[in-house]
Amino acid sequence: MGYSRSPGDVIEALKRGAITAAADSPLGAARDAAFVVLAVPPSATLELIERAPAWLAPGAILSDVASIKAPVMERARAAGLAARFAGAHPLAGTHGTGFAAARPDLFRGAVVYVCSTGTPEGDTVARDVASFWELVGESSPVTIDATAHDVQLAWTSHLPQAVASALAVSLSARALGGVSFGPGGRDTTRLAASDPDLWAEIFLANAGPVAEALAQTGAAMQQLRALIAARDAAGLKAFLAQGTAFRKGLDR
Amino acid sequence: MGYSRSPGDVIEALKRGAITAAADSPLGAARDAAFVVLAVPPSATLELIERAPAWLAPGAILSDVASIKAPVMERARAAGLAARFAGAHPLAGTHGTGFAAARPDLFRGAVVYVCSTGTPEGDTVARDVASFWELVGESSPVTIDATAHDVQLAWTSHLPQAVASALAVSLSARALGGVSFGPGGRDTTRLAASDPDLWAEIFLANAGPVAEALAQTGAAMQQLRALIAARDAAGLKAFLAQGTAFRKGLDR
16 A cells, blocks of 8 residues: 555556555555555654654554654654654665656665664564565664664765765856766766755754764865875875775675 | 786686787787777876887877876877877776776767877877777767866866765775665765776876866865755755756756
């Protein structure tokens, strides 16, 4: 059972067998469900959680997939859902949105972060949510504290998005739209094609850690520029080699 | 006929039929060739061009694939090769090096920049080199002024490499080696895995334009950080939307 504000996506999801029934409204999709996953931007996630006590079926459990977790967990506790909610965040997806960006193997092998509300019942729900993700994606759920998650993701996900966007903005300001980019320039800017409204929400919901991470990368860029300006070949090689070692380490 | 300083690469290239004969030295590979393509880092390219009058067969023509073109064209003219050299730069390849990174379709459809030494004979050689790339890659040769090429590539190629490296260095400094990165973080940092020695040479050979481009991206990152710190949702969305429009434009 699914709902999307885009009717075209609902029709496509039905046709392809991703859902077996379409609802007329978000509540219509969720009302009789034993397990509800909210897959909407952060502000809509918070809003739907706040109203969930009014629509969530008795005994049903609720989860989400938002890229920030501390505000989500706080909202769930405030809404009295400590025993019925666990947050999740699958590290998957692309810059694409809607059903067109869906793939059968989207979650295969993905790391999925799971946050408990901290109560014994919440811990049980978190285990159920982890089992769901193991089933959906043969994926690897990792239990994590919500605040630790947000600081970590500021660096591993929100920062790369911010850097890709800033790079694209500076290329756009240089009026380079008509010229050719090789595979490197394309990959490095790919995230800039992501939904601006979604990412504005994520950056604001995780503003402190994201701003700090951006400052650190800005400092590294300053350092690189100084090495180039000083024609410091040895320093430059050492700087680049640090990045090479780090990036190769991700694939090990 | 090919040569590599890595014997393993030569054996693999022979086995796979990419070359039909192996030479014992760079000169052994080039001595009897009618057309020689230097595919080595910038400083080695410059050195081999300088010595080419001593080893290039009578009537043979010479080209290269370096990511910087102004110093290469200057060196070719200084070596007395204005009538026998044309520079080239295919926009292809990955962070990988050696025969293991070779693919039959590596150059298919790639844009290839071609630079003439500016003499009538040089223009003829440039047309020959363009035909070679059309044949090799069904690719699209574009004739370009060497200095214009270097300024453009500072933005479209050298800047993304510099940004990816700086991002990887800041992630490395944060000691995030053990944590999980999603597809976005992986793509944005992919170029950081490139050969540090090669890229140190490219940055130094194109230092002025690269430093200027880095400064502009640094300013965009500062602007993004200020919007986040000010919790300016409208400004943030407008900033990100500019990047989205630019990046989607690359795929049109």
